[in-house]
Amino acid sequence: MSKPEDLEKGSKLPQPTAWKSNEMLKRVKGRYRSEGRFKAMGFAAICAAIIALVLLVGSIFLTGIAGFSQTYVKLDIYFDPAVLEEIQTSSGEDLENAFISANYAKLTQDSLRKLFPEVKSRREVFRLFQFVSPGSRTQLQNIVREDPGVIGKTQSLWILAADDVDMFVKGKISRNVAQSDRKVSDLQIGWIDSLSADGRLVKRFNWRFFSSGDSREPELAGIWGATVGSFYTLLVTLIVAFPIGVLAAIYLEEFAPQNKITDIIEVNINNLAAVPSIVFGLLGLAIFLNVFQFPRSAPVVGGLTLALMTLPTIIIAARAAIKAVPPSIRDAATGLGASPNQVVFHHVLPLSMPGIMTGTIIGMAQALGETAPLLMIGMVAFVVDIPQGIFDASTALPVQIFLWADSPERAFVEKTSAAIIVLLAFLVTMNGLAIWLRQKFERRW
Amino acid sequence: MNTYIVLLILLALSVLNFTLGKKRVLAAVNGDMAGLHSLPNHYGWFAVIFSLTPSLFILFIWMVSHGHIIDTILIEKIKATYGALSDFEINVHLSDIRNLANNDAVSVAISPELREAADYYDKLRVNSFWAAALLAFGIMLGASAYIAKLITPTLRARNHIEQAVRFVLVASSTIAILTTIGIVLSLLFETMLFLQHVAIDDFLFGLKWSPQTALRADQVGSSGSFGALPLFAGTLFITFIALLVAGPIGLLSAIYMTEFASDRIRTIAKPVLEILAGVPTVVYGFFAALVVAPAIRDFGTYVGLDVASESALAAGLVMGIMIIPFISSLSDDAITAVPQSMRDGSLALGSTKTETMLKVLLPAALPGVVSAFLLATSRAVGETMIVVMAAGMAANLTANPLDAVTTVTVQIVALLTGDQEFDSAKTLSAFALGLALFIITLCLNVVALYVVRKYREEYE
Numbered sequence: 001m002s003k004p005e006d007l008e009k010g011s012k013l014p015q016p017t018a019w020k021s022n023e024m025l026k027r028v029k030g031r032y033r034s035e036g037r038f039k040a041m042g043f044a045a046i047c048a049a050i051i052a053l054v055l056l057v058g059s060i061f062l063t064g065i066a067g068f069s070q071t072y073v074k075l076d077i078y079f080d081p082a083v084l085e086e087i088q089t090s091s092g093e094d095l096e097n098a099f100i101s102a103n104y105a106k107l108t109q110d111s112l113r114k115l116f117p118e119v120k121s122r123r124e125v126f127r128l129f130q131f132v133s134p135g136s137r138t139q140l141q142n143i144v145r146e147d148p149g150v151i152g153k154t155q156s157l158w159i160l161a162a163d164d165v166d167m168f169v170k171g172k173i174s175r176n177v178a179q180s181d182r183k184v185s186d187l188q189i190g191w192i193d194s195l196s197a198d199g200r201l202v203k204r205f206n207w208r209f210f211s212s213g214d215s216r217e218p219e220l221a222g223i224w225g226a227t228v229g230s231f232y233t234l235l236v237t238l239i240v241a242f243p244i245g246v247l248a249a250i251y252l253e254e255f256a257p258q259n260k261i262t263d264i265i266e267v268n269i270n271n272l273a274a275v276p277s278i279v280f281g282l283l284g285l286a287i288f289l290n291v292f293q294f295p296r297s298a299p300v301v302g303g304l305t306l307a308l309m310t311l312p313t314i315i316i317a318a319r320a321a322i323k324a325v326p327p328s329i330r331d332a333a334t335g336l337g338a339s340p341n342q343v344v345f346h347h348v349l350p351l352s353m354p355g356i357m358t359g360t361i362i363g364m365a366q367a368l369g370e371t372a373p374l375l376m377i378g379m380v381a382f383v384v385d386i387p388q389g390i391f392d393a394s395t396a397l398p399v400q401i402f403l404w405a406d407s408p409e410r411a412f413v414e415k416t417s418a419a420i421i422v423l424l425a426f427l428v429t430m431n432g433l434a435i436w437l438r439q440k441f442e443r444r445w
Numbered sequence: 446m447n448t449y450i451v452l453l454i455l456l457a458l459s460v461l462n463f464t465l466g467k468k469r470v471l472a473a474v475n476g477d478m479a480g481l482h483s484l485p486n487h488y489g490w491f492a493v494i495f496s497l498t499p500s501l502f503i504l505f506i507w508m509v510s511h512g513h514i515i516d517t518i519l520i521e522k523i524k525a526t527y528g529a530l531s532d533f534e535i536n537v538h539l540s541d542i543r544n545l546a547n548n549d550a551v552s553v554a555i556s557p558e559l560r561e562a563a564d565y566y567d568k569l570r571v572n573s574f575w576a577a578a579l580l581a582f583g584i585m586l587g588a589s590a591y592i593a594k595l596i597t598p599t600l601r602a603r604n605h606i607e608q609a610v611r612f613v614l615v616a617s618s619t620i621a622i623l624t625t626i627g628i629v630l631s632l633l634f635e636t637m638l639f640l641q642h643v644a645i646d647d648f649l650f651g652l653k654w655s656p657q658t659a660l661r662a663d664q665v666g667s668s669g670s671f672g673a674l675p676l677f678a679g680t681l682f683i684t685f686i687a688l689l690v691a692g693p694i695g696l697l698s699a700i701y702m703t704e705f706a707s708d709r710i711r712t713i714a715k716p717v718l719e720i721l722a723g724v725p726t727v728v729y730g731f732f733a734a735l736v737v738a739p740a741i742r743d744f745g746t747y748v749g750l751d752v753a754s755e756s757a758l759a760a761g762l763v764m765g766i767m768i769i770p771f772i773s774s775l776s777d778d779a780i781t782a783v784p785q786s787m788r789d790g791s792l793a794l795g796s797t798k799t800e801t802m803l804k805v806l807l808p809a810a811l812p813g814v815v816s817a818f819l820l821a822t823s824r825a826v827g828e829t830m831i832v833v834m835a836a837g838m839a840a841n842l843t844a845n846p847l848d849a850v851t852t853v854t855v856q857i858v859a860l861l862t863g864d865q866e867f868d869s870a871k872t873l874s875a876f877a878l879g880l881a882l883f884i885i886t887l888c889l890n891v892v893a894l895y896v897v898r899k900y901r902e903e904y905e
Contacts, residue, residue, distance in 0.1 A: 038799040042701025247617035274890040276827020282879040286631035369725025372829035398727045
């Protein structure tokens with residue numbers, strides 16, 4: 001850099017920059033400082049992303065872990081012959097009715113009253129009876145059904161506690177809050193304390209969460225129904241999207257002539273990949289439900305809708321995999337007399353299968369997490385039963401999460417988080433499988 | 446006897462056809478394969494493809510159409526029995542008849558006419574099924590007989606099969622086009638119906654959104670108002686907040702990852718971004734509703750601000766987190782795609798990495814970065830679950846991020862979940878909103894893809 005005074009002296013040649021001058025050193029320092037600043041900003045951005053992820057996963061894990069356990073209360077149930085009289089006296093179809101209609105609630109109620117004989121007023125007794133979950137009736141029914149011989153005997157049983165009790169035991173309802181601000185009254189806290197002092201309260205792993213369908217009672221609600229619904233939905237998606245996607249990719253990559261129509265198809269597929277998922281839901285609603293009159297809320301409709309949505313993902317992945325097979329393979333096969341179809345189906349397709357499978361699994365993982373299109377086609381119904389096939393009304397895992405997140409009961413918060421943990425576990429497994437497939441079978445040519 | 450059994454029988458017949466076709470042609474040349482035009486299996490497949498396809502086609506036609514046809518016949522019958530009825534009443538009758546025939550719960554007392562209609566419905570259903578099944582079997586057998594005559598050693602079976610395969614390939618690749626056409630047509634059709642109720646400028650520029658229409662004409666507030674401007678404004682507002690979050694973070698992390706990060710940081714940061722991209726949106730929505738929205742509200746109360754419990758800020762913030770990986774991975778691609786020579790040239794002239802990035806690489810990668818932002822915008826505009834769970838339902842026209850706003854997608858979900866009657870303006874408006882959403886995102890995508898394509902050509 002030349003300095004003005006040099007020019008004044010009349011020298012023609014610009015002087016070399018005085019790198020050691022204070023001015024230049026300062027400048028270089030400044031440039032490095034801004035380098036440092038910029039680097040720090042980039043690092044901060046990465047940290048922000050990491051913090052967001054940690055917060056997201058951490059908060060869900062912290063709330064969700066409690067959803068995998070459930071509080072049980074030990075009650076001495078006297079299978080009162082007076083209450084279960086009909087079961088003993090009837091037979092055949094009447095017996096079945098007697099099993100169903102017997103007043104099992106009375107058994108737990110009697111047992112609770114025996115534990116707390118001091119509770120007298122109607123309101124307090126009512127509160128006391130709400131200590132156990134309505135699901136206890138089914139539990140007792142099953143016991144009596146299995147062995148009617150228990151009638152007249154007393155058994156010590158672990159009975160499912162109601163959701164409020166469960167929340168209190170888990171510390172989700174604080175006893176330091178004023179009574180009017182919490183769902184558990186001081187009286188109930190007294191009962192809980194005395195029961196846990198007797199060792200009659202215990203938290204156990206919540207198997208029911210993995211084996212039952214949805215319920216209005218948080219302590220009875222499970223994800224098995226939604227999981228099966230998701231399974232059927234994904235099954236339909238896979239059966240429809242995989243062959244169509246792979247065949248389309250084969251055509252576009254191997255056979256399509258270079259012309260306008262092929263161009264349009266390609267642009268169209270790229271655009272379809274970026275259409276919002278809810279628009280696919282509207283398509284499913286308008287075409288599959290209103291035109292084809294498929295049943296609402298059924299996995300078959302959800303699967304078809306998601307198939308249209310995942311199709312671009314699979315096509316794009318399959319094209320990339322097919323493209324990666326070197327031309328020499330094709331030339332060799334052709335040279336040995338294979339027809340174009342034989343070249344593709346005997347050689348190119350098997351070699352590109354790992355890549356195609358990877359893309360398909362990733363597409364399926366996307367479809368598994370997708371909620372919005374399923375809302376459109378009515379898979380938000382409250383379904384208690386486990387779906388038996390692709391035409392039964394059902395919901396899906398992410399939709400179940402959405403439904404529970406909307407429920408007012410406090411106990412559904414941890415159930416929602418627990419369901420999310422399960423969903424994330426599925427997604428991690430699927431993506432892990434995709435990565436494993438890629439690493440194990442991918443060939444570099 | 447149901448459709449599955451018919452399918453099973455057809456499949457069994459196909460297996461038979463396969464073996465017969467193969468045997469027949471081998472017998473014709475006395476087992477000497479050199480006398481055949483194609484491989485023996487090709488003849489088998491030839492027999493299967495050309496006998497199974499037409500019969501499956503018939504079954505498919507029946508499956509798709511019989512419901513409609515039977516409904517039409519029943520509606521005629523209902524009209525003949527009960528006289529003039531509204532569409533709604535006809536539908537109630539129709540579902541009663543169906544439910545009675547299926548032994549499900551019926552909304553009215555079972556009258557003899559209803560019983561008769563249900564029996565009639567059942568008869569139609571059974572008869573149409575048998576007609577279709579018999580037709581399918583007939584075609585299968587007829588085709589098999591014809592094919593048996595065709596199969597000779599000189600038949601070019603492989604070529605025929607390859608023709609059929611080619612047809613299937615073309616058909617598969619047109620599914621994508623058909624999907625687009627299906628989306629456009631169904632949205633357009635319902636929107637047309639909607640525009641018969643509401644003028645288009647009222648919809649696009651109206652300021653009041655309250656789609657609740659009364660069931661009866663004499664109720665108060667029977668005509669809803671469908672001014673969608675607050676929805677568009679709300680959508681753009683939340684998208685804007687999201688981009689404000691995701692833009693700098695996404696771009697800066699892409700820059701840091703490509704040029705500055707050590708391998709150790711990269712091995713941590715890359716999976717983090719991939720996981721963020723893989724988390725289902727319903728999980729983000731739950732996170733927004735459970736953690737972010739209450740935190741913002743509590744903070745607001747702490748500093749003395751009035752914050753809505755479903756503030757635009759909470760939804761925008763979480764949506765921003767969701768689109769970080771989009772922006773970062775697309776920008777990352779754009780920056781790495783800049784030729785190494787430009788990077789080397791700049792560094793050789795003595796510029797620092799930052800200067801190289803800001804003055805050489807970013808300007809060169811700008812089209813790619815712009816398209817990343819456009820695609821992220823399109824993703825945010827169409828995002829549903831986060832806003833459904835964390836943004837409000839009230840259509841406020843506001844620029845205060847602490848207020849609740851609603852978005853196009855929230856309203857679509859609200860209008861179409863739960864009970865709905867089909868032809869009401871309320872339901873149809875969801876499709877009009879869907880069409881608007883589709884057009885907006887399509888434009889963003891097309892522009893983004895165009896920019897990227899243009900830019901790729903420059904360096905390749």
